[in-house]
């Protein structure tokens with residue numbers, strides 16, 4: 245619920261009305277961004293999902309190749325690191341052992357390291373060349389929520405910095421920055437769906453499984469939705485790119501398998517209508533978070549309309565209803581939302 249406020253704190257003093265202030269990333273950032281030809285992102289859990297979304301932005305908007313990998317794999321294998329690679333770690337705590345080990349293993353081979361982190365003075369911040377603090381404030385719960393959306397804001401700012409060097413005009417930059425200024429009110433509109441989503445959650449709390457679908461940068465949002473549901477309600481959930489449904493997971497769909505889709509745009513919605521028929525034919529229920537008036541409610545289809553959002557902000561805004569869905573499912577099931585069993589806030593071993 246704090247997210248409209250904390251994303252403001254992430255942007256505070258780092259953007260003007262229409263420009264990014266590059267010095268926010270630390271001394272020497274501009275020179276290092278000038279030299280960057282490739283980005284490698286490393287993170288774990290929710291922070292990894294933020295990295296997957298950033299890949300779409302960095303490649304689409306900045307036109308720079310970007311690789312993303314979980315730190316728990318990256319740290320244990322050999323790497324071919326292209327010249328002039330900017331190495332980015334993302335972490336709420338700044339103490340995640342796998343992420344720290346990945347940074348230490350690769351530090352000498354990269355142009356520079358940059359961490360997007362929520363805890364000032366943490367190990368990742370101290371050991372990285374550059375940092376951008378997310379300023380989300382302490383998270384009470386184990387499962388990252390506001391850390392995730394503020395990481396995305398920071399990563400979008402980084403995308404602007406890189407894109408400036410690769411053809412982003414001042415007008416395009418101003419457009420992105422103005423969009424970021426609208427973000428708190430767009431997130432608030434998402435939070436206002438709370439009561440509505442609480443009702444939807446009743447259909448989830450009694451199920452044992454769920455599928456989440458998304459396309460493009462909304463696919464990692466679906467992954468994050470599935471992770472949140474697993475973490476706090478212990479309902480088994482998997483995410484797939486929407487187009488993959490027919491390549492296997494459709495076999496799982498029946499009336500016991502709700503399918504959640506984040507589908508703000510028309511291109512996906514057209515495909516989705518075909519998916520819907522497939523899900524309906526198998527007695528499954530489809531839950532769709534879509535843009536205003538993009539798709540109508542019908543039998544077997546529960547639609548929740550989201551505010552219209554600039555495309556580059558969709559992953560941030562569409563995260564909110566999925567977090568709320570998991571939250572309410574967990575409350576209905578009676579699990580401990582803040583302290584899920586078997587999980588630690590900071591995985592330091």
Ligand code: F1P
Nearest residue numbers: 289290291335336337340388589
């Ligand atoms: C990574 C992470 C979190 C998750 C849980 C365990 O932490 O996987 O995303 O919610 O707290 O750790 P961090 O590196 O972002 O602190």
